[in-house]
Amino acid sequence: MAASAKKKQYDIEYAKTHLKRVPLDLRLDKYDEIKAHAEQRSESVNGFIKRAINETMERDGDPA
Template identity: 50%
Template sequence: MSPATKAQQKAVAKYMKDNYDELKVRVPKGAKERIQSHAEKHDESLNGFVTRAITETMERDGSASESK
């Protein structure tokens, strides 16, 4: 696979900015690897697992959630 061109990188950055919010999560040392391993065991990406965990917790807690 060849590296992305500057134009491709710019297009991806614009798409991400227009369609996603970023959220930085800090966890204790070692926790990231445990979370990543759990996600992989369930055939999920780290991002997918964290998003699902947050959404399911909000639904359980009765908070309104907006999903795309």
């Protein structure tokens, strides 16, 4: 197996055991707004959403 094929297989196995996909439906106009906002900050849409979640959870604090 070539190195790139091994890497691809590793990535697939890693994703299966460590990641969870979360589908998100947005109106096209809202997506365009989010994308523009993220691009202004040299950020991907995915990166922006993750940052927004992390900052909100940090601001909300520990519920316990």
